[in-house]
Amino acid sequence: MKFQIPIGPQHPALKEPISLRMTVEGEVIRDADLRLGYNHRGIEKLAEERTYLQNIYLTERICGICSHSHTTCFVQGVEALLEVVAPRRGQFLRYLVAELERVHSHLLWLGVAGHEAGFDSFFMYTWRDREVVMDILEMISGNRVHYAINTLGGVRRDIDEALRTKILDSLGILRARTDYYFKLGANEPSFVGRLAGVGRLSKEDALALCAVGPTARASGVAHDVRRDDPYGIYGEIPFEVCTADSCDVLGRTVVRIKELGQSYNIIEYLLRNLPDGPVAVKAPRRAKPGEVVSRDEAPRGENIHYIKANGSDKPERLKVRAPTLANYAATLARLKNGFIADIPLIFAAIDPCICCAERTVELIDGRSGRPTVVRWSDLRRRAARRAGRVSKKRNVECPL
Amino acid sequence: MRIAGFVPELLRHLFKKPATVDYPFRKLEVPKDFRGTPFLHPETCIVCRACERDCPAEAIEIVEVNAAEKRFKMTIHNDRCVHCAQCVDSCPTDAMEMDDKFEISAFSRWDLKEEWEYVRAVVKPKPAAPAPQAAPAAPVSPSPVKPSESET
Numbered sequence: 001m002k003f004q005i006p007i008g009p010q011h012p013a014l015k016e017p018i019s020l021r022m023t024v025e026g027e028v029i030r031d032a033d034l035r036l037g038y039n040h041r042g043i044e045k046l047a048e049e050r051t052y053l054q055n056i057y058l059t060e061r062i063c064g065i066c067s068h069s070h071t072t073c074f075v076q077g078v079e080a081l082l083e084v085v086a087p088r089r090g091q092f093l094r095y096l097v098a099e100l101e102r103v104h105s106h107l108l109w110l111g112v113a114g115h116e117a118g119f120d121s122f123f124m125y126t127w128r129d130r131e132v133v134m135d136i137l138e139m140i141s142g143n144r145v146h147y148a149i150n151t152l153g154g155v156r157r158d159i160d161e162a163l164r165t166k167i168l169d170s171l172g173i174l175r176a177r178t179d180y181y182f183k184l185g186a187n188e189p190s191f192v193g194r195l196a197g198v199g200r201l202s203k204e205d206a207l208a209l210c211a212v213g214p215t216a217r218a219s220g221v222a223h224d225v226r227r228d229d230p231y232g233i234y235g236e237i238p239f240e241v242c243t244a245d246s247c248d249v250l251g252r253t254v255v256r257i258k259e260l261g262q263s264y265n266i267i268e269y270l271l272r273n274l275p276d277g278p279v280a281v282k283a284p285r286r287a288k289p290g291e292v293v294s295r296d297e298a299p300r301g302e303n304i305h306y307i308k309a310n311g312s313d314k315p316e317r318l319k320v321r322a323p324t325l326a327n328y329a330a331t332l333a334r335l336k337n338g339f340i341a342d343i344p345l346i347f348a349a350i351d352p353c354i355c356c357a358e359r360t361v362e363l364i365d366g367r368s369g370r371p372t373v374v375r376w377s378d379l380r381r382r383a384a385r386r387a388g389r390v391s392k393k394r395n396v397e398c399p400l
Numbered sequence: 401m402r403i404a405g406f407v408p409e410l411l412r413h414l415f416k417k418p419a420t421v422d423y424p425f426r427k428l429e430v431p432k433d434f435r436g437t438p439f440l441h442p443e444t445c446i447v448c449r450a451c452e453r454d455c456p457a458e459a460i461e462i463v464e465v466n467a468a469e470k471r472f473k474m475t476i477h478n479d480r481c482v483h484c485a486q487c488v489d490s491c492p493t494d495a496m497e498m499d500d501k502f503e504i505s506a507f508s509r510w511d512l513k514e515e516w517e518y519v520r521a522v523v524k525p526k527p528a529a530p531a532p533q534a535a536p537a538a539p540v541s542p543s544p545v546k547p548s549e550s551e552t
Contacts (some may be wrong), residue, residue: 054455057482139433
C-alpha cells in the first residue's frame, strides 16, 4: 500500500525550507517529488532596478555560505561587459577569498554531515576549526559572512605582510585537523557504517541528470570548472580534481575532505606568489549592450550567471543558476528506493542551499496536477481581486 | 580505526579550556578593518551624493534643508544598512567612515535612524587659510576631489 507523505517546507529534519512529496511503501521511498518556490525572493527582478555596483551586494545575498562565489561569478561577467581586467594582485586576492570560502563551506558541510549521521562530536570539532577560517576571512574583509571584497575591476581591500604570515601559519593547524578528519571520516566504523551505501548515484546517472560539484565528483565524474574552463588565474595554479568512485554519501565526504587539502595548497600557492601592484582599477559605470555567461566553481558546484546589458548602468536581465538547482534532479533519483530515515542525510549530501536555488515560480493546479505559468499581469489582477475583498482599516498609518 | 577510536580525542578535550568565550561578560576583539555602522564627518561632506547613489540598500538619504544657507540633512537608516561600506569607498572626501560597534540592536527600527544637519563643506582649490564653515559657499562642482585636496 502506497502513501504520500509531505515533508517541509518547514520541517525539523531539514535545515532549510524545501518541500518534498514522498510516495512510500512502508519504509521505502518509491517516488519523490520536489516543490520549489517557498523561498523565492525575486532577486533577479530586483537586480534589474539596481546598478552593477549595487548588484554586487545584492548577488552576495543570494546565499550566505557561498556569497563570494555569487559575487565572483557576477563580477567576472560584468567585467567582461565593461571591458576591464582586474589587476593581477586583485585577482590573486579574489581567488584567495574564494578558496578560503571553499574551506569554510566544506568544513561546515562536514559538520552537518556528522550531525545528520548522529555524530555530533564531529560536528562540534569541525565547526570549531572552521572558526580559524572565519577569523581569517574577517581579518581580510572586515566581516565573517558577507565579505563584500569584490568590486568592479578588482577587490576592495589589500592584505599586508603580517596577515599573509598569519594565514600561512593557520594553514598548518587546518592541515593537521583535516588529516585527522580524513582518518576519522573514512575509518570510524560507526560513521562509515551510517554513510556507506546511502544515496547511491551511478556515474551514468550523474552525467544524465547533470549533477555538478562534489555530488558529481563523488560518482567518478571528474568535472570542475576551475580545470575544465579556467577562469581568472586558475589556469596557472597547480591542483588536482578530487574524485571518488563509491557513488554514495561516504564518497561525497571523502571528496570534500580531499578538496580541503587541495584548497590549502591553492591558498599557499596564491600567498607565496602574491604579486605586487594595485588591487583594483577604475571601472566605468555603463556597459555597452551585450550579453555574457559567467561560470565559476562554487563550493557546491558549478555556478552560472547570465547578464544582459542594454547600454545603461543597470542590467537588463540577470539569471542565476545556482549549483543546488542543478543537483535536485540527481537528489530525487537518489532518494528513490531509499529509506525515509535517510532523507536528511541524502539531502545534506548535496549541501543544499535552498535560497540559492529558488528562482522560478510555477503554479500547479491542485485538481488536475497540471502546472501553469502565470503572467505578471494575471497575478496583479488576482492580487487586486483579493485586496478588494479584504475589509479596509480606517486611519491606519503604515510605518513604511 | 577501531570502534571508539575517537575516545582519546574526546578525553583530551575534557581538560582543555572551552573554545568559546562567555559572551556578554567577555567580548572578542573585532579586527582592525571591521565593518560596523557608517557615520558621517559633516565638516568634510561636499554633498556630492555619491554615497546616496551607490548605497545598495538605499539607506542613505540627503535632503536640502535651506537652499540659501546651503544646509543639508543626511539621514542614515541603519535598519536598512547592510554594512557593506560602499559609502566609505564611494566618498571622494573621506567624510564617511565605519565604526567598530557590533551590538547595534534596538527595540524599534526608528531608534536606528541617525541624522546630521550641516552646511555643505567647501573645497578650496588652493590650500590657503581654511574658510569658516558657516560662510556662504561658492558654487562647488560635485565632481570627486582627492582627499588630500579637500579642506573644510
